[in-house]
Amino acid sequence: MTTLAPLPGDAHHQQVLQDNLQAAARNKAQEQPVRSRLYPGRWTRRDWAHGSLFATLGVLVVTLVPGLSQAMRDDAQQPQHDLVTMSLALPPLTAAQRNAQTHDNWQLVTVERGQTLGSIFASLDLPASTMHRILELPDAKAKLTRMRPGTELGFDLATDGSLNKLRYDRSDTERVELTVSGDAVAEQVIERPVEIRNVVISGKVGRSLFHSARKMGLSGANINTLTDEVFKYDIDFNSDVTQNDRFSVVVEQVWREGELIRTGPVQAAVFTAKGKPFSAFRYEQDGKAEYYNADGRPLKKSFIRMPIQYARLSSRFGSRRHPVLGTMRMHKGVDYAAPTGTPIMAAGDARVQFRGVQGGYGNTVVLDHGRGHTTLYAHMSRFGNIRQGQRVSQGTVIGYVGTTGLSTGPHLHYEFRVNGAHRNPLQHTMPEPDPLSGAALAQFRQQTGPALARIREVENIIYAELPARPDPDRQVAGAPRSSNDRG
Template identity: 35%
Template sequence: MRLAATVLCLGVLFAAPFAEASTTQYTVRNRRIEPNQPLAVALQEAGLPVEQAGAVISALEGVFDFRKSRVGDQFRLVMKGGELDFFDYRQSSVDEWQVRRDGDKFVGSKRAIEVEKQVGLVSLEINNSLYEAALAAGEDPLIGMVLADVFAWDIDFYRDVRKGDRARALVEKFVSKGRILRYGEVLAATYEGESVGHKRVFRYEMPDGRASYFQEDGSSARKAFLKSPLKYAHVTSRFGSRFHPVLQYVKAHNGVDYAATVGTPVWAVADGTVTVAHNTGAGGNTVCLRHTNGFETCYLHLSKFGAGVRAGARVSQKQVIALSGNTGRSTGPHLHYALKRNGAYVNPLNQNFPRTEPLPKNLLPDFRAKLAPLAQQLDAVSVAAVGAQK
């Protein structure tokens, strides 16, 4: 929706670029970038004269990469007596550019946003969903995706979550003006669940700079395979015989279907080599990977292949290999995921893969020393919660 308003020297949306007498009139025009609309065209369609639109573009050259302009980006024109006085362009809470009048010329710059990194405790109790639990705790719902990443080897955050489950995490938070912009690394986390039991992991940086997650005894939190090829999605069709919705007869379903909107990132469940990366007809756009110990995985009905994903390419666990879609013989957007062992299809949902190599023994003393304060902070939350219930 396009807006236009006349205001009397009020503070503007993203900053306060002027402070003059209260009788000065300004016209403020708020707009968004439309599909196939370059910024120069958007400025002119917002009513900015051609020469002033050119001046804005010139002021931003070398400051803003116009190729990164996206549909939905916000911009605002502050007009004074029909002349541009101020322009700002916003992509996110931390990505904003401005053009200010300086005498007879315009000067462009990227607005400096103060961002503070904090380490905070997140404590969630799940009554309905992880999403609602995050909101109830005053957290950004994205914390659910962060936890799904940390526990990806042990917990499927759609199938395994039960009412009354609890999650706690010591996590980095990037904050601006008291608002969480994003989450960083999870330093330690616990999950207490009815179906998965008690899980507890700690982030540890190896001497070579690589970081991974380990359990308290030094065993790896990682497994050879993830529990799901999606961070968070629910199963709509399980492994086994079923009535095929398109072919209209009972047919073996050699995989698992996950509900996923078109464009959902699909990650490799394990390290492997790409054997298939093309349209296979009924399967639509398909990626298949060959793994160790005779395992193979396939991902069907994709909308797009990941960067560099082609036959012969090596991929790593958690690498985004494609985006989900609705191609091939499909009744709606979803991901079909199949797992083979020694050439035969097996049920992906009932596999129990071993953990990867534990922490080397010579690193255990350092690991225990570093996890001790993290464990103490996690336990403090638990003790406080128990005390509150008494």
């Protein structure tokens, strides 16, 4: 039996904590078993990193931080909302709490793939004439004739089974209620205010990073950002990470009526592994968001070494006997053997210079990365969804492994050229991406400073003051509060 720490002061903060705990409990309830995405029956490195074991114990810390976009405007003297609260386990939702979340008269229908308003009306034995009357309203017609799977509709049915009311969400903040009486349909728009909260979520990896992080309220997309994007160059999540390593992440949460409806992208993150902290900050420039380290250097390398995952290097760069022609020839690239259909990724941000058939290379893509760098991908079975001249970003799937052209079996032939000269992509020193400088760097520091300070504050509180192995049965007497907490 575990016990919640008593909460600090005011009702608003209690509500914030309660909301996060409930959202985290819902996250956990929604977890699906991890399945291999690339090859059925074989786990990818990422699957191993995410794992399937449940973390037994996590420390949940939620603190409000000023919005990153707001940070620039905030006066340093202005009181800030701080909340540091701990819990040693997440309480399950009680049946009473769950029931309180659904309105008695409303029958909620979640639209499934292929379902239309017509088929939903039919399944509820509602007459099509009522539906047509509803669809005479322009807003209802726009919203209800093309519904995405997952859209939620509410039906309020009379005791005789006829439709009293239909409701749908026009946007995050507006709900529309249609009241049917006879041939008339009355429309009422209900405002539903949303609250945006910037929170720090911090915890230890435990037995599985994925489950610990989900349990604490990070979205699956947030976790992928950490493992597959920002820290993938510095941390091998397969072998470098241990149970006691920890993560602290700043995200924006959108709440409505006590419900977490959306978690935004990772704004800032510190991952402590191999005994040192690695940090990442999101910064938008020219409408494009990238992650940078604390010094304003892009975390993304300009080129990834292997444009294909989980493949075997089958032929190196240099002189060799040609496998088809049988003569000694210079091999101007490297070959990766992989099953037909394995996705091939753009090695770096680029413009598509060529997409088509190129003699013995078969289906070929050439990318121009600027500054004299080009890459070539040959023998593809088919192309990705790209056009000549289009800009692609690093990691975009540009095609699939095949054996078109002069080739003995499915593989990717990959070439790397600098100013027209072939280089060995496995040995060439790749150019560093440009760091932020001048006004952009100043703005970056102004935006990221407060987030980093808050992460440090949270980490100091929970990791410095907690006993190394908290006893799960121990009752926590009081939650430590940050020194400048003004409520």
